Amino acid sequence: MSSIPVKTRRVHTPSLTTARSRLLALLLLALTTSCVSHRHSIGLGSTGTGEENSRQYYLFFGLINVNEINAQRMADGLTSYQIETRYGLWDLMLQPLLLPLTMTTRTITVRT
16 A cells, blocks of 8 residues: 655744734724814804814715704804814724614814
């Protein structure tokens, strides 16, 4: 009986420090990619007299608007104000709670 040579491959398992560094890099990426912001100036823009925040909710990952936010009503009928819409840290922290409902949020700030 002849024996057939069997090739064996050595499996490379990453060391503990390599696994930790990859986990740290993944954690840093997850924490630093959360902010997106858009600013719009209406009229002369903000004069620094006030600020109002509100949160807008969406179903099905942004396809259906759940609540309507009226920026002009938030500005109390003024003609010069600034609107900032952002997806920030609080929106990121709400995401795991709202994701099973396929909901997303964004924060709207009106500066008068």
